[in-house]
Amino acid sequence: MEIIQTDTDDLTGMEKYHSKLVIYGKVSKDAHETVETNSNSASIRPRGRKKTLSVEADVIENVINDKLQNLLGRSFDKSIILKKYNKFSRLTIKETSLLKVIIDLIMGLATYYSVITSLIYLGYEGPGDDQYKFDIFIWILFIIDFILSFLVEYKDLNKISVRNFKMIAKHYAITWMIFDIASLLPLNLAGYPDAEYFLRLFRILKLKRLFQIISKSKINNFVQHCLKKEDTKKLRTMKILVSYIWNLIVQIIFMLIISFSISCLWSYFAKTIRWKENENDNFYYHFNLNENSVGEKVIKFWYFIFTTLMTVGYGDFYATNKFEMGFCILLLIIGPSWYAYAMGKSIETIKKLEDVENVAELNTEVDNFLAVIDYHYKEIPIKLKEQIMNHFEFYFQNDRAGPLAEKYWRYEDKKELEIFHNKFLAEMPKAESFKLLDILFAETFNKFRVFFGRNDDFRFYLCLHIQPRLYKSKEIIFNIESHPKEVLFLEKGEVCCGRYINNIFHEFYKYKDHCSIIADFYVINKAKPLGIYIAGNFASGFSIKGSIIRYVLNMFPIRKRKFMNFSMKKASLVERSINEGLGNLNEEEKNNNDDEKQKLMNRKSVSTRNLGGIKKKSKHGKKESFQDSEFRELNKQIQQFKRTNLFLAQNIKDSFLNLAKCIPEDFIKKADDD
Structure with a gap:
């Protein structure tokens, strides 16, 4: 195997090539030709050179390239993406900055104002002088917001922040730019106020902007800050309550905005039919609405649309001509379906809200279950019922797994324990x-x-x-x-x-x-x-x-x-x-048995001596009496009893003598004669 010798330039180039590869990851094919470091260029494989590295060196180089690409390729690609995305990072406005939050808050309120006023201008009457001046101020705010939209960063599909002006402009152009330009056109100055008000309604699509600022996660953080001294269970319960209540509020606001928008469009439609079709009988004339103020008109039209969408229809307001009836047909086809969906979501949220603290409800279910058992089978004893109720009450209050709990008794195969259900x-x-x-x-x-x-x-x-x-x-x-x-x-x-x-x-x-x-x-x-x-x-x-x-x-x-x-x-x-x-207990029991036996033997011995046992003589030749304390007390009691009997006999004798002295002598003599 022949290895061609290489000069120092080749080895230096190889070293620089691999140092570049380690830092930046896999390089392109051109880098195999030339790798630049600073202003110098090191030739690795000059195309004009006659000398080349050995075949073994090429194989080793390819293996190293593949391994390093596997290890560093992703981070290298990500570093290139980040460098591209952050090209003008210092001049852009970050999404999490305080300035961005303030801008979103102001523009969110301005969006609601613009949508509501545009609907009122379109359906009822245009703005007054003071109102018009304020509308110009709001229009200027939207122009400023349009300009700032080219400076605000955004996140791509991979949740990576993009701060490149060109990419920001491209992203804005394919999302909101056309709608924002249309809603900024001052067509009122050209004599088309209704067209301007219609174009402003594109901002309805951006009404969620305010809810992104005042989100339920931020409210939950505020609740957590307020209840930081409370127990964790109460904090978790409050977070769930806040989440469901916030969802319910958003759905109610959404329903009100949609119904209000339809009521304003209904008013605009009724006015347009009256002017263009010369319908003598129309909604305004039939119910004398021309005599009402703007506020009264808003309430009455909103009330009519709301009852129509709810399919209630009290009969106090209704369509009066064929055009209005056609509008109501479309409204009744589309409106109730959407409204039923919205109401269903609201009811579902309310149901979840009720289930947050559902221990009492679960206890009621257990009570009903026991009642069914009593009815269909045999009546359960009261004590057993109390035990069952106490068990489930404790279970429901302390169930940590909660809705995530695995129901292992339903698994047909134990392998299901390896997955979440x-x-x-x-x-x-x-x-x-x-x-x-x-x-x-x-x-x-x-x-x-x-x-x-x-x-x-x-x-x-x-x-x-x-x-x-x-x-x-x-x-x-x-x-x-x-x-x-x-x-x-x-x-x-x-x-x-x-x-x-x-x-x-x-x-x-x-x-x-x-x-x-x-x-x-x-x-x-x-x-x-x-x-x-x-x-x-x-x-x-x-x-x-x-x-x-x-x-x-x-x-x-x-x-x-x-x-x-x-x-x-x-x-x-x-x-x-x-x-x-157990060993100690056995030993104690054995000792207790021995003590009982010893006491019994002692008592037998004492009893035998008291019943006629031989008395021992003392050293002086006198007989000793038993010194057992129990029998000594008995002797004392006997002696005392004897003394008591003698005392009683003497008393009886004295009593008879005294009685004899009291008998008359004549009575005694007469008794002797008889």
């Missing part, structure tokens, strides 16, 4: 949906980070299966007779682990902290626990189905291995506490 999450890119869930469940992930982790996607597949749990005092959570079906995540209260012995619960281990994971080892291994888990005063938190945890853990082997080690250590600690507690 909410229509919005399903349509989002997986990376974006994971970011959203990471924000929504950040507090939960942080509390139980030992289980959910932070380095993989394991937590995102489980967070939507969370179900609230509440246990009252002494309620059994997991029994020793069966393996647990779910893992409990304790947040409040306490859970005790122990055994029932002689109908008495003996506690061996207690979960006191509010970030405890309970029964995870037994759920994963489908094993029975050594102890009974019961709630202390109360216990609340959430649980996840065991079958779901096992399936998702198998998707993440590393996470499974790490968590299994942690779970095994935790379970062994609990089981050791149970075994030690």
Whole structure:
């Protein structure tokens, strides 16, 4: 294999070529001919040279080019686009600048003023002198806005800000420029005021400009600022309420603007028919509207159009000639369909607004369900009903997954656990949906980070299966007779682990902290626990189905291995506490039995001595009496009883002697004679 030698110019050119390639990405084919650095030009492959690099060098060069293009090509293309887009960045007005916000606010109000006044001028009567002067001022504002439109940046389809004057002008020309020029034409000066007012109505298309400034996101930020000291749940509720209320307000305003515009056009149509067709019977003459002021005309025409669109038709106003009837036919074909759609959207928004705090409604549904059970089957005991109602009330108030919750019981295949079934999450890119869930469940992930982790996607597949749990005092959570079906995540209260012995619960281990994971080892291994888990005063938190945890853990082997080690250590600690507690109980019971036996033997021995046992002699030869305190007290009581009997006998004797002294002597003698 022959390699042609190259001089220093070739090597220098190759070095500069690859340095350029590393900085800017893939270069064009011409750059293979010449690469310029500053004012000097280094020849890499001069076309007139006879010496060339070896074939191996070409192959290596092509491989390097491909690899660098894959690594740096996108960023290089993006840098070129940004350089092109930001050609005049210092002279353009940024979309987020305060100046742009002020301009949009002023022009948004001016747009509403221009549309409303143009409709009134067109349908009822033209402006007065003072009104005309103010209209000129508004016209000047629109001219200034037209000029500034060539200086305001915009965002392309890739959401990249464009600050190139040429590109801004091109974008403006294909969007709003024609409509803005048409609405600025001063045709009133040429004697065509109605034409000018009609052209101004193009600005109806820009009425949303004001709502882009006062958007619901900005209102939500304001609400968040006002409620920064409140709890997060109240803040979330207020944000939802603000969003729905704002949507409802926008829809109502939109309906009012459309109906007002049609009423003004109806007035213009009625006047035009009266002048051009010489209809004697027309809307103005028939209802004597010429005698009313402009304000009264606006209200009456608006009222007529509104009732027509609502298909109510009270009969106080109606079309009076064939032209007006033809207009009403078109109005009744198009208007009610659109109005029904708008009203449907409003009703839907109101329904969502009612569902924001729908705990009471959900409780009513549960109550109705229980009533149906009572009616069709057997009446449920009141105590059981209360337990069911309390369970669902707690569930509805603490359901974190909410509308995003996965309904695993509906899945025919466990592979469905790997996808999201909410229509919005399903349509989002997986990376974006994971970011959203990471924000929504950040507090939960942080509390139980030992289980959910932070380095993989394991937590995102489980967070939507969370179900609230509440246990009252002494309620059994997991029994020793069966393996647990779910893992409990304790947040409040306490859970005790122990055994029932002689109908008495003996506690061996207690979960006191509010970030405890309970029964995870037994759920994963489908094993029975050594102890009974019961709630202390109360216990609340959430649980996840065991079958779901096992399936998702198998998707993440590393996470499974790490968590299994942690779970095994935790379970062994609990089981050791149970075994030690049982051992201590057995030892105490044995000691108690020995004490009882010893006491019984002592009592038997004492009883035997008291019933005739041999008395021991003292050192002095005298017999010792028993010194048992119990029998000593008995002897005292016997002696006292004897003394009491003697005292009573003496008293009886004395009483008889006193009685004998009271008997007369004659009575005694007579008794002796008898």
